[in-house]
Amino acid sequence: MAERHLIYGAKGWIAGLLKELLEQEGKEVRGSTVRLENREEILKELDEYKPTRVYNCAGVTGRPNVDWCEDNKEATIRSNVIGTLNLADCCFLRGIHMTNYATGCIYQYDDAHPMKGKTFTEEDEPNFGGSYYSYTKAMVEKMIKQYSNVLTLRLRMPVSDDLNPRNFVTKITKYERVVDIPNSNTILYELLPASVKMADAKLTGVYNFTNPGAISHNEVLAIYKKHVDPSFSWKNFSLEEQSKVIKAGRSNCELDTTKLITALEKLGVKVNEIHEAYDKCFQRMAANLKANKPMSF
Numbered sequence: 685m686a687e688r689h690l691i692y693g694a695k696g697w698i699a700g701l702l703k704e705l706l707e708q709e710g711k712e713v714r715g716s717t718v719r720l721e722n723r724e725e726i727l728k729e730l731d732e733y734k735p736t737r738v739y740n741c742a743g744v745t746g747r748p749n750v751d752w753c754e755d756n757k758e759a760t761i762r763s764n765v766i767g768t769l770n771l772a773d774c775c776f777l778r779g780i781h782m783t784n785y786a787t788g789c790i791y792q793y794d795d796a797h798p799m800k801g802k803t804f805t806e807e808d809e810p811n812f813g814g815s816y817y818s819y820t821k822a823m824v825e826k827m828i829k830q831y832s833n834v835l836t837l838r839l840r841m842p843v844s845d846d847l848n849p850r851n852f853v854t855k856i857t858k859y860e861r862v863v864d865i866p867n868s869n870t871i872l873y874e875l876l877p878a879s880v881k882m883a884d885a886k887l888t889g890v891y892n893f894t895n896p897g898a899i900s901h902n903e904v905l906a907i908y909k910k911h912v913d914p915s916f917s918w919k920n921f922s923l924e925e926q927s928k929v930i931k932a933g934r935s936n937c938e939l940d941t942t943k944l945i946t947a948l949e950k951l952g953v954k955v956n957e958i959h960e961a962y963d964k965c966f967q968r969m970a971a972n973l974k975a976n977k978p979m980s981f
């Protein structure tokens with residue numbers, strides 16, 4: 685049977701990159717803008733297009749940022765909980781593998797997992813509900829992981845090789861002040877192709893989906909300054925000062941990547957440690973900016 689790939693949330697940032705990647709790999713792919721909570725339309729689309737792989741890149745993240753979810757709880761539930769479960773359920777009923785692009789922003793450093801100490805594994809209970817966005821994502825993960833057809837990938841602070849406004853780097857270069865805390869980050873150039881390999885292998889369950897290690901905001905910006913913009917400068921502020929300018933809390937944590945790296949090794953995929961990954965990413969970004977083009981794989 686011919687492989688057919690169907691991407692939900694097709695107009696979004698990660699969906700666009702994934703579609704381009706799959707097309708470059710010569711795969712048959714379609715983007716869907718059907719709403720996740722519309723069960724009838726989803727079943728109709730699955731029955732008509734007959735995909736062999738479904739990718740869920742749809743979700744409410746809030747505009748201009750996750751603070752939006754604090755004031756729009758029903759809309760957040762409809763997309764991130766009801767919608768995500770609905771798509772997983774429809775795929776389950778039709779026997780289709782679904783890759784769910786989720787988030788690792790469900791943890792925060794605590795006494796048992798201090799900075800530069802023990803990292804969070806896939807088995808750890810989420811301990812960050814400081815934003816409604818994260819709360820809904822942690823809640824849906826608990827249910828969706830019971831579905832035997834679903835691969836859940838926990839991204840954190842995704843980074844592209846260009847200055848797309850959704851890129852974590854673009855965001856922090858535009859802030860007046862930034863905190864300086866080590867975090868796990870997802871370099872998309874390396875990890876999106878890895879996600880396709882994992883989907884092709886029909887892996888299921890939950891995976892922390894970041895490059896190994898943690899990197900602080902100042903370290904990121906120093907590498908950015910080195911490769912992309914030598915004139916760039918920035919100012920820091922404390923977490924306490926940051927809390928005065930945001931509505932919802934923000935997650936800061938380091939995820940354990942042992943499960944991911946072990947799985948990827950079996951698939952012949954290598955992923956760089958986060959500092960090395962950033963160094964390579966910013967070199968590609970500098971070339972892309974010079975050529976005035978968005979990232980490509």
Ligand SMILES: NC(=O)c1ccc[n+]([C@@H]2O[C@H](COP(=O)([O-])OP(=O)(O)OC[C@H]3O[C@@H](n4cnc5c(N)ncnc54)[C@H](OP(=O)(O)O)[C@@H]3O)[C@@H](O)[C@H]2O)c1
Binds near residue numbers: 698721741763787
């Ligand atoms: N970007 C990040 O920092 C980040 C970090 C970790 C995880 N993630 C996760 O990765 C996924 C994709 O993120 P992204 O950055 O690509 O977000 P994005 O650019 O905002 O794209 C999300 C897309 O999902 C669509 N959507 C929202 N609710 C939907 C629904 N109920 N049914 C169908 N489509 C719906 C949106 O369409 P409309 O605008 O028309 O509603 C939008 O096109 C999200 O689930 C997000 O939580 C993102």
